[in-house]
Amino acid sequence: MRFASLGSGSRGNALVVEQELTRLMLDCGYPVRETERRLARLGLVPGDLAGILITHEHSDHIAGAYKFARKYGLPIWITHGTLKGFAGDASDLPQINIIDSHNAFSVGELQLLPFPVPHDAREPAHYVFSDGAKRLGVLTDTGSSTSHIEAMLTGCDALVLECNHDLDMLMNGEYPQALKARVAGRYGHLDNRSAAALLASLDRTRLQHLIAAHISQHNNTVELACEALAQVMGCAPGWIGVADQDEGFGWREILWLTSWLRPWRRRPGPERQRVRPERQVQQRLQEQRHPSRHLLLRLRRGQQGQQARARARLQVPWPVPAVREGEHFGRNQPGRMRRTPRSVLSVS
Numbered sequence: 015m016r017f018a019s020l021g022s023g024s025r026g027n028a029l030v031v032e033q034e035l036t037r038l039m040l041d042c043g044y045p046v047r048e049t050e051r052r053l054a055r056l057g058l059v060p061g062d063l064a065g066i067l068i069t070h071e072h073s074d075h076i077a078g079a080y081k082f083a084r085k086y087g088l089p090i091w092i093t094h095g096t097l098k099g100f101a102g103d104a105s106d107l108p109q110i111n112i113i114d115s116h117n118a119f120s121v122g123e124l125q126l127l128p129f130p131v132p133h134d135a136r137e138p139a140h141y142v143f144s145d146g147a148k149r150l151g152v153l154t155d156t157g158s159s160t161s162h163i164e165a166m167l168t169g170c171d172a173l174v175l176e177c178n179h180d181l182d183m184l185m186n187g188e189y190p191q192a193l194k195a196r197v198a199g200r201y202g203h204l205d206n207r208s209a210a211a212l213l214a215s216l217d218r219t220r221l222q223h224l225i226a227a228h229i230s231q232h233n234n235t236v237e238l239a240c241e242a243l244a245q246v247m248g249c250a251p252g253w254i255g256v257a258d259q260d261e262g263f264g265w266r267e268i269l270w271l272t273s274w275l276r277p278w279r280r281r282p283g284p285e286r287q288r289v290r291p292e293r294q295v296q297q298r299l300q301e302q303r304h305p306s307r308h309l310l311l312r313l314r315r316g317q318q319g320q321q322a323r324a325r326a327r328l329q330v331p332w333p334v335p336a337v338r339e340g341e342h343f344g345r346n347q348p349g350r351m352r353r354t355p356r357s358v359l360s361v362s
Contacts, residue, residue: 015145017172019262020044020052022154022227026259027075029152029174030056030063033145036122040067040141040152042079049078056265064122065089069155070138071100083107091121093128095137115139129166131156134201142166148268150174154228157202159212168216171268172223174257175213177239178203184233203228206242214246221247223266227257 020028026043030053037058042049050060065088066079080102083090089109097104097112104110113119115130115137127142133155143150151170153163167173184194184205196202204212213224224247226239240251247253257263 015143015148015150016265016267017143017150017174018056018265019174019225019227019257020049020056021259021262022257023229023231023259024074026077027154027228028052028262030058031124031143031150033123033143036124037063038065038067038121038124038126038143039063041069041075042066042082043074043076044078046078046082046085049082052262060086060088063088065091067126067141068092068096069140070133070135071096072135072155075155076100076102080104080107091119091126093137093139096135096139099136113139127166129162131163132158132160132201134196134199142170148172150268153212156204157200158204159208159215164212164215167212169220170216171220172225172266173213173216173221174225174227175209175243176204176228177206177209177226177234177242178228179205179230179233180235180238181205181207183235183238184230187233189233197233203230206234206239209239210242210246213243218247222268223255224253225255225257225263225266229256229259231259 015031015033017029017031020026020030020039021044022029026048027041028043028049029040031038031040044052053060053062060082063086066083068076068079068090070076076096079090082088084107087108089111090107091111091113093115094112097110113128115128118125118127120126123145125144125146127144128139129142131138131140131153134157135155138155140153140156141151143152149170150172151167152174153167154174154176156163156176179197181198184198187194189197198205209226224243226236226243229236229239236256237251240254240256243254244251255263255266
């Protein structure tokens with residue numbers, strides 16, 4: 015599974031998630047031609063998409079969705095509140111699928127797990143994408159965290175997380191007081207500290223990619239957002255990815271990595287984590303009821319294969335040459351005689 019961003023910010027948002035032949039676009043806040051251009055940057059054409067998911071009715075997330083879907087015959091998945099809250103005409107769209115923000119559903123080879131968020135929209139919903147083993151969480155518009163959000167995002171392999179504003183920059187900025195209260199309110203947007211606190215509450219042991227998204231161009235900086243998240247991760251700020259307004263970010267693939275190969279832990283110095291022995295990894299996967307149980311089976315089979323090969327190396331090669339009773343040829347030293355251990359039967 016891999017994912018890429020067409021752009022993220024107050025002037026437009028769109029994210030593409032791909033699992034084998036299934037590609038979905040999350041939000042479409044750009045005009046049709048601009049969306050086509052940004053897709054081409056990722057090596058895609060509109061016909062490669064299986065549909066569009068809409069998080070909420072704000073223009074930076076839905077402005078181009080209806081026209082794009084109408085032009086290319088794409089289905090749309092949307093909550094009932096978002097459908098009613100957007101002023102666009104949906105009567106002639108190819109296909110509209112009304113979703114419940116508490117019920118999972120599938121599109122092709124992708125599993126979608128929507129969840130509601132506190133934001134100033136009619137019925138906003140964000141998503142966790144999964145292929146049955148790996149999980150990508152996306153949270154780009156919420157004013158505060160909830161226990162349900164934390165439960166949905168914990169244990170993800172990749173996370174796109176809103177870091178909209180720095181609270182000090184917002185309060186000392188040029189926005190009107192009413193707009194400041196809206197942005198910083200419970201139904202507004204996450205500031206850097208709140209995003210870091212949310213990240214700290216999650217299980218991050220499987221996290222391979224962490225992207226700071228929806229960064230305000232007036233009330234935040236990339237450096238402040240990455241520094242806040244890096245402190246929680248215990249990594250260098252440069253490891254944190256950024257979803258840029260103009261460029262988004264290129265393809266990022268979620269790999270099969272065990273706990274000791276997490277890239278943010280592979281760094282020099284005293285803080286580097288020791289490699290966990292395979293037996294401890296197996297035990298930890300069993301205790302946590304790891305969703306990728308076939309990974310545990312692969313580890314076990316690999317261990318059994320190593321043991322079988324070791325036993326084979328200790329056995330006498332066949333056919334066995336005639337040797338004196340009680341002796342056989344030494345392994346890796348043809349022609350040299352040595353005494354047979356008691357565990358090996360003598361051959362005459």
